[in-house]
Amino acid sequence: MPARKTLRLATFNVNGIGTRLPHLLAWLEREQPDIVALQELKALDEAFPVGALEEAGYGAIWQGQRSWNGVALLARGSVPVESRRGLPGDGEDTQSRYLEAAVHGIVVACLYLPNGNPQPGPKFDYKLAWMERLITHTRGLVDLPHPVALIGDFNVIPTDADVYDPKSWRKDALLQPEVREAFERLLAQGWTDALRKLHPDETIYTFWDYFRQHFQRDRGLRIDHLLLNPPLAKRLRAAGVDRWVRALEKPSDHAPTWIEVTAPAAPRKRAKAD
């Protein structure tokens, strides 16, 4: 593959890899992302379409689970080199929500943060505990000298500007003060919210629920995020949402969300020993 000046990283909650494979392949073909994080595979490991993705030019690693959750990382023209499977901090946690790998010179964490509804309740407690585990783990990632990205479905509406009607969502787990505060603490480690950084005043949505024609009426949420450590944030050039995927027949409720960065220098070849 010829060297490229830029890399495109994207996150896409597919809401069922089995049902959504045709959309995924059409999107890969049209947009040619270099690094892709997928969430909500809703499939066992053995049902992951590794062959179809290989034919499309992508190597993959994945962490499946029956019916729910499930995450994967794809790399155009290579295979992600796995560095972590599962978020540390709770040996009892069996939900497939975190996968981390080196891809095209970037450490990429693909995450599917718990939804947390209904709140209050055990699911909300699990969400908050998961966020604390994430914050603990990412402390060791943000200051690395090389590029690092945390990308995925965070299930966090960061501010009221990120939801079409804050009032109708005010009891929802996605915008509770404790959740927003935890997200703020994560960012305060030194992560850049890429979409917001490049489009500070724009209304940006990445999710529209299936009810009441919310996509057609553009009543959405911004909950899929790409967070960049300082070495990667310096390389940020563009960001957007591939809304056309949400407009297809039988779509996921999320749209692919992407950034473009200046490609890190190719790893220097080691001087030949003599």
Added chain:
DNA sequence: ATGACGGTGTCGCACCGA
């Protein structure tokens, strides 16, 4: 206060998501 839509498997109901 509820449910709307859509995915999954236990498969036409129940559960989950956001």
